[in-house]
Amino acid sequence: MREITLPESGPKRKLLDAAEQLFAEKGFEAVSVRDITQLSKANVAAVSYHFGSRENLLTLVMTRYMTPVNEERIVRLEALERKWTGKSVPLEEIIEAFVRPLVGQVRKSELSERLFYKLMGRIFGQQGDGLPPQIEEQLRNVVVRFTRALAKALPAVNADDLAWRIHFMVGGMIHLLAHQDLFQRLTPGTSGTPPMESIVSRFIRFSAAGLREGVEAEAPTPKGPQVMFDF
Amino acid sequence: MREITLPESGPKRKLLDAAEQLFAEKGFEAVSVRDITQLSKANVAAVSYHFGSRENLLTLVMTRYMTPVNEERIVRLEALERKWTGKSVPLEEIIEAFVRPLVGQVRKSELSERLFYKLMGRIFGQQGDGLPPQIEEQLRNVVVRFTRALAKALPAVNADDLAWRIHFMVGGMIHLLAHQDLFQRLTPGTSGTPPMESIVSRFIRFSAAGLREGVEAEAPTPKGPQVMFDF
DNA sequence: AAATGATTGAATCGTCCGTTTGACATTGGT
DNA sequence: ACCAATGTCAAACGGACGATTCAATCATTT
Known part of the structure; x- marks a missing residue:
């Protein structure tokens, strides 16, 4: 199972975390690189420097x-x-x-x-x-x-x-x-x-x-207590 | 049943139709006033003049x-x-x-x-x-x-x-x-x-x-041919 | 300590945005 | 014919955007 490797700390990681938070809160189009760099207390140029472009950062987050x-x-x-x-x-x-x-x-x-x-x-x-x-x-x-x-x-x-x-x-x-x-x-x-x-x-x-709507034997699942999944 | 009255033709209607089309195709945030006026062959100022603002046009469409x-x-x-x-x-x-x-x-x-x-x-x-x-x-x-x-x-x-x-x-x-x-x-x-x-x-x-998942008498609906709805 | 490469910071670029302006054209009522 | 209201237009405004520049700073190695 491939993992996307990233530094555990450092400015790059801080930028990414800020980007994730803002994208989640406001949506991808509504967040500017200035929003991101401001939240992570970095310079405007930081995104371009570390990720190449806003677009790159976006696909990385996705x-x-x-x-x-x-x-x-x-x-x-x-x-x-x-x-x-x-x-x-x-x-x-x-x-x-x-x-x-x-x-x-x-x-x-x-x-x-x-x-x-x-x-x-x-x-x-x-x-x-x-x-x-x-x-x-x-x-x-x-x-x-x-x-x-x-x-x-x-x-x-x-x-x-x-x-x-x-x-x-x-x-x-x-x-x-x-x-x-x-x-x-x-x-x-x-x-x-x-x-x-x-x-x-x-x-x-x-x-x-x-x-399974309309299927004859409506449920082949045991109708007992629900321990089928552990949550 | 209230209807939103609009002129059947004229520039205002043309703007609205163009806006609807573009919003549907590209999403609300991705369409600029210039896109709309260009498609409806109007001037950039037309949206502001007829609807007051882009925002107004947006809520009208919605x-x-x-x-x-x-x-x-x-x-x-x-x-x-x-x-x-x-x-x-x-x-x-x-x-x-x-x-x-x-x-x-x-x-x-x-x-x-x-x-x-x-x-x-x-x-x-x-x-x-x-x-x-x-x-x-x-x-x-x-x-x-x-x-x-x-x-x-x-x-x-x-x-x-x-x-x-x-x-x-x-x-x-x-x-x-x-x-x-x-x-x-x-x-x-x-x-x-x-x-x-x-x-x-x-x-x-x-x-x-x-x-109705899990409900006992699974379907009180007639199991006959489906003429229940006329489509 | 000096040198080297990586990172940061402030300023600036060109572009696109929504909106406003003011001149101009069209219209309809008198 | 006139005028006022209405609509249209090119141009420009100020602001935000992504990206870039380049000097200053930092960290690491030699």
Whole structure:
């Protein structure tokens, strides 16, 4: 699993951390290099000097966590396919392999949980314009691989239907990341934000139900107490 | 149902149409006043003259279809509650009342279907920062009303769970709008874009299944042929 | 201590932005 | 025909942007 190596301290690291924080808070287009250098108490020229250009810094921020996430997704999926050779992989485990890596990367950043997920959401939301080509390709690969796996897990669902259902699921995930905080403001009745783990668990159940809509034996999953995932 | 009145032709209308097109294509922040006036063959000063400021034009574009959509959502929901007084409103009909108004407004713009939905998706995606306060309030109201209705339709689902499931559903809808075209590039195996109507139908089924996940009598809906909605 | 290369700082470049100005053209009512 | 209101236009404004320059400073090695 490739890691993007960076100095643990120093001005370069400070710039990157500031950039991440501001990008997460205000979005990629709304942050100037002057904002970044001001927050990290560096000179305006620092970004050009250390990263070459604002654009480079931007793709570095985007790549830094996104690439490990996408690689872990593939690794997890392949592990599942190895584990269930012959048999079909349970739907919930596939979805978990898709979402879980996001939770796993959160601790590797200096950002708060809230900002980290927001940053991830913003990156995913850029799909179609503004994403570095490498990430676009990673995402395409991930979608293709997971679509194949889900098709195997749901042979009764026609290909077009399945593709759209995956589309909806991905949308739900992006929204969950980007607007986790907004959720509170819109639904004041609910109790405070639960830990991401329990939200992910809810997301997996929601998506699984949506994906297997209309399938006969509605759930081959044991209906017992929920210790299926350790969160 | 309030309408935003605008001249059917003239430079003001031309500016607005150009603005809508460009905002839909490139996003709100990526379009300059000069882009707009150039496309509509007007002078740079035209936007300031006719709309006061770029900001005003922006909120006008955002309000123009969004307000009717949100109002129609409420109207439809109230109609459903009248129709099913006493009984609980079927889940699918509530979701339809939530999504359908978007399809209804598409013909009122000069934009192609593709661009119109993209514009709507961009507006929804701005939630949290950059939306005119009036629209934020409309959305909050819509979410509250529909949450109440869905809670009645799904008494077995606990409030927190339901709120999150709605959150996921909304995310799916936004993604569907904003990245309808992206869907194709990511899943090349599928046949060409079906009409929005059939996508909406798929979305309703997906969301309904996700919302009622874990509920005992899995579907009180007739399992017969699908003439439930006329699309 | 001197020399060398890496980093910083202040100033400045050219460009694009939204908006304003003031001269000019068009229109419609009297 | 006149005038006032309305609309259009090229030009320019001040500001923010990303990037660059170049001298000053720092750290490391010799």
